[in-house]
Amino acid sequence: RSAAGPTTVDGPVTTTDGHRVAVVANIAEAKDAERAAAVGAEGVGLLRTELTFLSAATEPSPPDQRAGYAATMAPLHGRPVTARTLDAGADKPVPFLAMAPEPNPALGVRGQRVFDRGAADHDGVLDRQLAALVGGAVDAGVRLKVMAPMIATAAEARRFVARARAAGAGEVGVMIEVPAAVLGARELLAEVDFVSVGTNDLTQYLFAADRQSGALAGLNDPWQPALLRLLEQLCREAAVSGTPVGVCGEAAADPDLAVVLVGLGVTSLSASPAALPAVAARIAASDLDACRRAASAALAAPDAATARASAGAAASPGL
Numbered sequence: 001r002s003a004a005g006p007t008t009v010d011g012p013v014t015t016t017d018g019h020r021v022a023v024v025a026n027i028a029e030a031k032d033a034e035r036a037a038a039v040g041a042e043g044v045g046l047l048r049t050e051l052t053f054l055s056a057a058t059e060p061s062p063p064d065q066r067a068g069y070a071a072t073m074a075p076l077h078g079r080p081v082t083a084r085t086l087d088a089g090a091d092k093p094v095p096f097l098a099m100a101p102e103p104n105p106a107l108g109v110r111g112q113r114v115f116d117r118g119a120a121d122h123d124g125v126l127d128r129q130l131a132a133l134v135g136g137a138v139d140a141g142v143r144l145k146v147m148a149p150m151i152a153t154a155a156e157a158r159r160f161v162a163r164a165r166a167a168g169a170g171e172v173g174v175m176i177e178v179p180a181a182v183l184g185a186r187e188l189l190a191e192v193d194f195v196s197v198g199t200n201d202l203t204q205y206l207f208a209a210d211r212q213s214g215a216l217a218g219l220n221d222p223w224q225p226a227l228l229r230l231l232e233q234l235c236r237e238a239a240v241s242g243t244p245v246g247v248c249g250e251a252a253a254d255p256d257l258a259v260v261l262v263g264l265g266v267t268s269l270s271a272s273p274a275a276l277p278a279v280a281a282r283i284a285a286s287d288l289d290a291c292r293r294a295a296s297a298a299l300a301a302p303d304a305a306t307a308r309a310s311a312g313a314a315a316s317p318g319l
């Protein structure tokens, strides 16, 4: 390992005692996918699909969508790719979706809610996207998983899963970005094949603190013990149901926090390609017991700074 740190993921990644953790990439377009492949990412944990739509004045045609997804996924040939369906609204406006102005967009009809309120014209957008993702994955030779953003209840998850399966998706999950989804995890997990935690939004909604507000950055800190306790609750329920739990928010990009997440029971970590080699190296140098000690220390901390410091000390007691 050079002074500059590791430059690739030497997967499959396991802890020193053989506990498997998937180290996968967050991508939005083909050049991110090429970077992900170049660093040796085991696959993609979050394909943000909004980019295809952000600049489009009208909905791209189904063949154009399919070709676009195929081109984005092609560099990951042979690997698993988790694609998130359109997450419109709040910080991600989609011009052609014509959404009514709302006083509180982050709390409004956004994410999967756009397609889950009986608005027939918008419904077709989701079903066409799902079909294009399924077709694009076949063309690219990747194993597709799909997940919906901004799910709050088991009923929302059930409706999404039914529509994704109808479009031919094999593995279907949801993002955990709303605290209610964690408190309702027992019912929600029964509906899905996997979940993936979006810590950026989950933190925003847990602390009622706009993720785009610099003044509130201290609250939007993934080391906040309240967030970690929420994740612990989710992982405990997921262990009972045997559901894989990924993290694809910024939290997964911090190697020290990645150790804590693994200790909590998170089974896959997804971050920008540049962050992956350091995350993978840290996991590969830790044993599961050290991860669990780090998690316990962080959970017991009174604040984010103490959580960070005590997790580090607990993971490497000899230093």
Ligand code: PEP
Pocket (backbone or CB within 6 Å): 046, 048, 087, 177, 197, 198, 199, 200, 201, 202, 248, 249, 250
């Ligand atoms: C998240 O909310 O943590 C997430 C991964 O999704 P996005 O940042 O795209 O909202």
Ligand code: MG
Pocket (backbone or CB within 6 Å): 149, 177, 198, 200, 201
């Ligand atoms: Mg999000």
